[in-house]
Amino acid sequence: MPVATAQSSLDVDQPTLPVLLEGEARQRETDAISFQFADLIRSKRCFLRAAWTLNREGIILLKQAVSTEHLNNLNQKIRKLLKNVKRYKTSGIDEIAYLNLPDRRVLKGYNNFVDADKAVINYRVKRPDGRSGSDAGMIDIFHPERLSTDMDVLIRQALHEDLIGRLVMAASLTPVEVKCRNLYLNNGVSDTRGYHCDGRSLKFKSFVFLSDVHRLDIGPYCYVKGSHRNKTSWKRSRHFNASHGISTYEYSQLEGEAALPMLASAGDMVLSSQRGAHRGHPQHPDASRSVLVNMYSGGLGSLLPFAT
Secondary structure, three states: OOOOOOOOHHHOOOOEOOEEOOHHHHHHHHHOOEEEHHHHHHOHHHHHHHHHHHHHHOEEEEEOOOOHHHHHHHHHHHHHHHHHHHOHHHHOHHHOEEEEEOOEOOOOOHHHHHOOOOEEEEEOOOOOOOOOOOOOOOEEEEOHHHOOHHHHHHHHHHHOHHHHHHHHHHHHOOOOEEEEEEEEEEEOOOOOOOOEOOOOOOEEEEEEEOOOEOOHHHOOEEEOOOOOOOHHHHHHHHHHHHHHOOOOOEOOEOOOOEEEEOOEOOOOEEEEEOOOOEEEOOOOOOOEEEEEEEEEEOOOOOOOOOOO
16 A cells, blocks of 8 residues: 655645555455454454454454345335434424434534434534535434334344444453444435544444445545554644644545545445544435444553554
8 A cells, every 4th residue: 555655744735635546456455454244253363353453454344244134124214214204294203303404403513412312313414604524415313223122123233332342442452332323324425524533532433334335436435544553644634734724633634645445235344443534435416325333432542552
């Protein structure tokens, strides 16, 4: 993979993007971080290899984490949910969830979504100030497991929280806990946020794909492998951002790096350190993608070199 150059942030006057891997290079880099989920369960050696890879690269792909039957049951529940949202005035969903519709906002602020006492169905809309990266058109459901007993069972089984929590702890040597579960429903979302990190505290996310993401125009999750450990690109971005009025956690200086689009099949799971540079790739207007997401958080540092 390309390696970041020693170029100073003083030598550039605009954000720089990584190369997006494709073809044989993309497949080779994906294979290097891929593990069969069944092997992870029955083989201690596989489990430790996966933990080591997660520590070194910041991301792994766990294949066939959820069965086809389980996916069908979950997707059926989601389709019914969306129908109830469309007819919320008579369906009763307004009583079990906060509905933030494009023309009806009842709850504001990410922290309020995370701390809500029931599910939050949040339709993302364009920002009033016109800034990019709004993910407009995406339906982001916080705490989807609270929508019904059936959803709770299906979601928790799909996320494999006990095993994934132990895997994250083995990779970071830090105990973690589930912070928030989300369901991302993307349909033709083109205004996606650029490369960024989710803060510098110890945080991981698992992404269970509920639909196939086999092409770039469907909007795969993209990640710069090793960036969670790369002090150079982080410092260059931080200095550039401070002098150009850009948010602290944007990865604006990624020249010489390579980003890996995580193409995957329904039922696969991606697990990544959110300190690393990542983004969702913009979608074709007719594309759709459904992903179940879980956030694991721990302390401010770890015994292994995740901290910058």
